[in-house]
Amino acid sequence: MNNPTQATHSASTQAPVYSTGSVLTQVSSVLAVIVLLILVCAWLARRLGFAPKRVSGQQALNVSASVQVGQRERVVIVDTADARLVLGVTAQQITHLHTLPPAAPEEQAPAAPQDFRQLLQNLVKRPGKPQ
Incomplete structure (x- = not known):
């Protein structure tokens, strides 16, 4: 009843055993790559001017x-x-x-914005067209 080929076949279909050391190494290496990628992106953002500039001192320019x-x-x-x-x-x-x-x-204060009606009239006006 117990065939030796069936015993070897059922043993080979079992899931392979992974060591916890190799899984831990893979996870930590992926985490290190992600942290390194974040640092590189932050450095590029600062280098290219996307990050806000810090102003030192109290006097504003x-x-x-x-x-x-x-x-x-x-x-x-x-x-x-x-x-x-x-x-x-x-x-x-x-x-x-x-x-x-x-x-x-x-001179430093911004000019008061026109109301919507005035802006619309200025856009509708065309040069050379009497109103």
Whole structure:
């Protein structure tokens, strides 16, 4: 009744035995790769400028205007508490071009937005069309 081929066949169909050391090694290596990937993504985000810049000190600087004059050159107006600085910015350096007096308070305040009716009328108006 007990055939030797059946006994070897049933033993070979059992699930293979894994050692806990190899499973633990695989899980920890995958976890290490995920943590490393998160660190690399954070470094890239900071390097490419996606992360917010930290401002040190109490005095705030505000870039009020910026004009690109070349592929990597800009002229920037920076507002500080006591002056407005006109700076030339390149990839290698920042050059002070001029100092302006501080902006008046009404100059710094944003203009009041138009109401929707005025905006719609301005959009509907066409040059050369009488109203």
